[in-house]
Amino acid sequence: xxxxxxxxxxxxxxxxxxxxxxxxxxxxxxxxxxxxxxxxxxxxxxxxxxxxxxxxxxxxxxxxxxxxxxxxxxxxxxxxxxxxxxxxxxxxxxxxxxxxxxxxxxxxxxxxxxxxxxxxxxxxxxxxxxxxxxxxxxxxxxxxxxxxxxxxxxxxxxxxxxxxxxxxxxxxxxxxxxxxxxxxxxxxxxxxxxxxxxxxxxxxxxxxxxxxxxxxxxxxxxxxxxxxxxxxxxxxxxxxxxxxxxxxxxxxxxxxxxxxxxxxxxxxxxxxxxxxxxxxxxxxxxxxxxxxxxxxxxxxxxxxxxxxxxxxxxxxxxxxxxxxxxxxxxxxxxxxxxxxxxxxxxxxxxxxxxxxxxxxxxxxxxxxxxxxxxxxxxxxxxxxxxxxxxxxxxxxxxxxxxxxxxxxxxxxxxxxxx
Numbered sequence: 452x453x454x455x456x457x458x459x460x461x462x463x464x465x466x467x468x469x470x471x472x473x474x475x476x477x478x479x480x481x482x483x484x485x486x487x488x489x490x491x492x493x494x495x496x497x498x499x500x501x502x503x504x505x506x507x508x509x510x511x512x513x514x515x516x517x518x519x520x521x522x523x524x525x526x527x528x529x530x531x532x533x534x535x536x537x538x539x540x541x542x543x544x545x546x547x548x549x550x551x552x553x554x555x556x557x558x559x560x561x562x563x564x565x566x567x568x569x570x571x572x573x574x575x576x577x578x579x580x581x582x583x584x585x586x587x588x589x590x591x592x593x594x595x596x597x598x599x600x601x602x603x604x605x606x607x608x609x610x611x612x613x614x615x616x617x618x619x620x621x622x623x624x625x626x627x628x629x630x631x632x633x634x635x636x637x638x639x640x641x642x643x644x645x646x647x648x649x650x651x652x653x654x655x656x657x658x659x660x661x662x663x664x665x666x667x668x669x670x671x672x673x674x675x676x677x678x679x680x681x682x683x684x685x686x687x688x689x690x691x692x693x694x695x696x697x698x699x700x701x702x703x704x705x706x707x708x709x710x711x712x713x714x715x716x717x718x719x720x721x722x723x724x725x726x727x728x729x730x731x732x733x734x735x736x737x738x739x740x741x742x743x744x745x746x747x748x749x750x751x752x753x754x755x756x757x758x759x760x761x762x763x764x765x766x767x768x769x770x771x772x773x774x775x776x777x778x779x780x781x782x783x784x785x786x787x788x789x790x791x792x793x794x795x796x797x798x799x800x801x802x803x804x805x806x807x808x809x810x811x812x813x814x815x816x817x818x819x820x821x822x823x824x825x826x827x828x829x830x831x832x833x834x835x836x837x838x839x840x841x842x843x844x845x846x847x848x849x850x851x852x853x854x855x856x857x858x859x860x861x862x863x864x865x866x867x868x869x
Contacts, residue, residue, distance in 0.1 A: 452502035457495050460488045484753050491754070495739055506548065508540045513552050521556040531851050532805045532858040543642070551618025554640035561630060561639050569630065572643045573598065573623045578615030583675040595631075602628035619644075649679055651722025652776055654856045661775040679772065680715040686768035687714060687761070694764075701760035704750035709761070713737050713748075717765045722776065723850040730762040731755075780849040787848040791841035797848060801859040809851055811843035812836055 463485060466478055474482070516522050524536045524543060536542035541549045561569060567588065574580065574587035582590065591598070600608040602624040614620040622641060629637040647653055648669040656664035665671055667679040688709050694702035716737065717730040725733075735758045742749050750757045770777060787809075790797050796810035812835035819830045 452499055452506055456499060457492050459492050460485060487753075487755055491735070491739070505540065509545075509548055509552065512541045528858075531807055531855040532801060532803075532862070533854050534858060534861060547616040547618050550642070550644070551616075551620075551622045553642060554622070555642060556640075558638040558640040561635050561637050563635055565639060566630060566635055568643050569623065569627060569639070569641070572641075573620065573627060575644075575646075576614060576616040576620040576623060581676050581678050581681070586675075591627075595627075598624045598627050599631060648676065649719055649722075650857050650860075651719070651850075651853045652679065652773065654853050654860070655722055655776040655779055658856070659775045659779055664773050664775050667772060678711070680711050680718050682772045683718050683765065683768040684709055684711045684714045686771050687764045690764045690767055691761075699760075700752070701757055702764075704752045704757055705761060705764075708748045708750060710741070710745075710748050712741070713761065714765055714768070717762065718769060721769060721773070722780070722853045724846055727762045727766050730765060731758045734758040734761055783848045783852060784845040787844040788841050791839045791844045794837075794839050796839060797844065799852065799855070801855045803859045803862050805855070805859070807851070807855045809844065809847060811840045811847060813838045813840040 463481055466474070466482055466485075469478065524538050526534050526536050528534055536544055541552055543550065543553060559565070570588045570591040571584055573591045574582070577590070579587055579590050597608075597610050601611040601621060605611060605621055605624075611617050611621045611624060626637075626639050626641045629639070652664060652668045653670055655661070656668060656670055662671070666673075667677055667682055669677050691702045691705045691709055695706045713734055716733040717725065720729070720733070735754055738749050738754055738758065787797055796808055798806065798808045800806055814833045814835060817832045817834065819832055821828055821830065
């Protein structure tokens, strides 16, 4: 995380020089825009502070255990049977930093297959993961000198910092240097991840036997990976161009700069119940990140209005690319509402035989005042009622079904490996 906080935007000078009672409607609007920007900067700085603390804890945890010959990660299931590591900060499900810090306790010689996968992994962590396997291997071989330089002196050769997952990429650079020196006999301890192409959509497409959705998320064979996020982006581009020609200022701000990255999170979170309202916040967060590295992809004008517009355009794009999945989600929501009218929960059995019960109750809140350490503190206590909450049941059912099937997939994979 950056050492320095983001700077607050300066207050517009012409507003400072004008009495507030004389402000025009345009000046009022610019003041609101400035205020929203300031709030965004405060939130970003608060987030940075948290990221610095988390980064410090990862380093602290790693230093504590770095001399241990083996470490283990105890896991726990939630009520949908998703599996989570109990150990915080550094674990195999962590972020790029956490994954980049970990290696297996037992190594194996790479062999020809291991060399093949190591080259693919380097391309994947560099963000070159939408090409065919052969093209990814070719990318790694073409950048061999850069990879070698990063491994030999990562402080002065900082090309690795520019990659999609820099710390995992650097860990792979070290391993690749071992391969260059020792050949396929090099003993590797590197974990190489296998990622789904939008797990939620994959499971819904499988449940529905939806060939179009399945093709978009790589459930059908192909020469190169399909990219559902790019498919949505292309549709959104068409929507933006059409609206821009009709004079929509927000669309004009987005013309030519709608990126796959901005479209990715809304499509990813579709199956987990995210709405246009939630997508607006996701787009704003993505624009903040883009502003640091690719300011040319950030639209001019008001960030909030631009984000609201694009969230609605992405919604239209998703409905064109993925037609079956939203219908399945709506059907599950209807089932939940029908059951809730009879004050019934909903339940299902997952493919590995786990029984999942979703029973969200209506809540009422109680405000309690108490004296603690000489201070009067007001607490809100939520208590369940007997009645099932129809709204929470409907909103939760699709994400929870998908999560439980995803968990089954993981458990079944682990069992087959054993």
